[in-house]
Amino acid sequence: MKGRGPHSAAPPLPLFQSSEERWVFAVSASTTTSKSAGASAKAPRGGTRKNRRPGWWLPYALLAPAVVFELVIHVIPMVTGIWMSFLKLTKMFISNWGNAPFIGFKNYAVALDFNAAVGSGLLKSFLITCAFTILVVAISWGLGMAAAVALQRKFFGRGFFRTLFLVPYALPMYAGIIAWKFMLQKDNGALNHILYDNLGLPGDKPFWLIGDNAFAAVVIVAIWRLWPFAFLMLMAGLQSIPNDVYEASAVDGARPLRQWSAITLPMLRPVNMVLLLVMFLWTFNDFNTPFVLFGGSQPPAGDLISFHIYNASFLTWNFGSGAAMSVLLLLFLLVVSGIYLIIMNRRSHRA
Amino acid sequence: MTVKIRTFAAAAAIAALAITATGCSGGNNNSPADGGGKTLTYWASNQGTSLDNDKEVLTPVLQKFQDETGVKVNLEVIGWNDLQTRIQTAVTSGQAPDVLNIGNTWAASLQSTGAFLPFDSAAFDAIGGKDKFVKTAMDTGGVPGQDPTSVPLYGLAYGLYYNKAMFKDAGLTPPTTWEEMAADAKALTKDGKYGFSLAAGSYTENSHFAFINAAQNGADFFDADGKPTFTSDGIVDGIARYLDLMQTDKAVNPSNAQYDNGTQAINDFANGKAAMILSQNNADSSIASQGMKNDEYGVVAFPAPEGGKPIATMVAGINMSIFKNTKNKDAALEFVKFMTSEATQATLDKSFAALPVLDGVTPSFTDNAEEAKTFSDIYSNKSKPLPLVAAEDQFESTVGKAMNQMFATIASGGTVSKADIKSALTTAQQAVEAAS
């Protein structure tokens, strides 16, 4: 969504290690271990007002610009969006929406009535998005890990491949997707040309952008864009594992696969924890891939939820209903992320 | 924890305050106040071969308007991908141009927003009277019985384009009934060529032909009260007939199921890959740009089945609307008058291959007199406006998208029965009802 998806530059590893605590703390609201955040809670409260240290205002001044922009661009629009979800905001009211009637949870009721057209459409889209997200995140992570491990050892041309693999990530996202759209055409597309004309697969050339194959298409394109991000993060993570750990285990006779599961994976845990969550959020909210790939006529098999909501708002002019769906999506993401972080947090405490 | 909640509550309160303070109903206009001379903002839809091409065509016309009236027009040409979203955000926010183009099929939907200036009799007087327009064109201005909120600018109509050489080689004459057309299409499907090319992946085109085929069967998508009646037999049969060009007649390349705009079908036609296409009259410039000459193809009305109603097209085209909150109402009306004047129309019709929307004017979009006559006849005598109801846009998106799916199913080897069509239409109807 909003193009900040996998286009984020790689957040450096150590920063994840430290800031992860902050986030875990923030979401789980536990005041236990986090040294950085815990301190603020322990800061004397009553006393501060009387004998404030000189310069107490400095952190606030430093934060002020960020707060202003966050308020204007993120927070206020979000609150407005939530408010909209309680209005009957169809085209009859859109031009003067101060007058739109307040209808309570009706938009939510319609969105969640899975027996009727609107609700069942949303549910289908949600399930498709879940399948999409699981596949894209799992495979991207797998490819990223495979590539990071394969390029861990020095060999001739390593630098070249490392650079090459980052190209899909560096491309502006719409340029990459448009190229895929061009390749996925039935008769004139490169993909069918490769599979059927060059590799000689039997049968007729299938469609990729319509019908059920559209799901495979959108998954492949999303993986193409996302896996280099996993690669970049994991590569950075691997470089922080000292070489002698491997050497010690090699002396013990550990095989590569065993080394990977016994050393690499546990050492990468802090990276993975954040990486998976970030990839999950981006993928679940992915708007650009279906938007650019399918244009105005997306097939049901590629009906990802962000795009579904966009259509529900803009195509039918029912912005109240679209806002309600967005809020439901937001709640879902909050709950999933919260549970994920709590579980991860517990495990790391136990470990 | 409590501290956090309190802080959050405070933040929320501030946010809420900010909203109230700034007010949330639109209602201003962004035409920059240019001191002395008046200025209008005009959003034009993309009609020519590119946005730049539109600009080149319109700029001298707008200059002429400025010379005549002293009103400067700031032009923005908007692509079809963006136009609907841009209009919506403009309607929502009130931050809008003074005058804009709309697809005439949206007229009733946009009218229901109440954001556009109704043309009452005074307004009509200001632009030269309601009667100067072709009646069928004027019918698309809005919901019947209310003052329309748009007036016709460019007229368009569907025609059946056929490749003369391919017909001649097969010993065929242009069809006059649906049955003949289907038989011709089958006969012409050979040697890797197809009888027909359809934009079967475009929901707008699909919804248009759902409408036209249903209209030939005498069926309507909305009843007199504006309630959707998508599942009537006439509609199901009409859609089935259209689908059968691909499904049973196999006269359409299954690949067409992913043609998401008319251009691709036109290219097939111009490159000799298909013998017939259904297209609006502005296809001529695209066909020419692909190297097919005007005398290599002919146009007839899209035929109805025997015993059906002779409806060959919906009344297609572009209308002009004025935003209600314009600060320059008089200048805006003056501008609409200028754009719909005979002189301007003559220039623009030729450049954009449009049919005249003015009564009694000869078409100038082509030098081919026969083609001009055919299209004029279709437009004036064999046309029916799309449903003039607020939910028209939802009809297009729900029914059109359902048909995209049906074509996709057929193209990938499945079958679509009448029962399937009916159940898809039931879902579409539910969606339209839910949104109203």
Next chain:
Amino acid sequence: MRETNPAKVFRIVVVTFLTIFTVIPVYVMVISGLKPLKDVQGAFSWWPSTLTVQPYIDMWQTVPLASYFVNSAIVATVATVLSLIIAIFASYAISRYQFRGRSLFSTTVLSTQMLPGVLFLLPLFLIFVNINTNFGIQLVGTRTGLIITYLTFSLPFSIWMLAGYFDGIPRELDEAAKVDGCGPMRALLTVILPAARPGLVAVAIYSFMTSWGEVLFASVMTTDANRTLAVGLQLYSTQTNVYWNQIMAASVVVSIPIVIGFLLLQKNFVAGLTAGAVK
């Protein structure tokens, strides 16, 4: 330690597969930009019937690509610079100070990462309109509007990244600077920023890419005058023709600066990653 045979096979298989997966779309993009229109409308071929640079010439005519390019460059650059400055201040506060509301700020900022863009597209547009009404600042249809939108999009992640980076810089360094008589701002400027250079580069690249690639908001917030490449590229499919060869040529052109920039700074990047890891 020697590489075992299975490991070698694994490496070759992975690298081969991923190379093919990565290269094909890029190759198709590059080669299709060098084909005549007839070629791209017909069956795919690995090599053009006639190699032509015509698409690279025509594409500037079909849509005003040059002006979109300028718009994108201005918007992305300014948004990046501002976002970086704001993120530096905010991260410095978070990393070096204890104050009330600190965790509220972190939480709120981070949770905006979860916001579905459609939820606040329309409200944001309305707020911009209201700002115009009440304060006379034109934001819709101007570069300013896009700049403040984009700089905010990249802000949460940038703050998060930089704060972590600053945490990795020993406090003793800036304490020492303060003992030498530096104010907190001097300490930030002279001690922390130089030490965090790789992190700053990473954040800058991230912001730039965010702005350069955004589609949804750009399609609503831009008009002819401030249209960016992300929207401009879609204009090649006009009413009457889809110029695939020009689209591909334009895609190559819009990609080149960002790909080169990214790949050049990539070394800086990975160096930064490893350096920080020794914490």
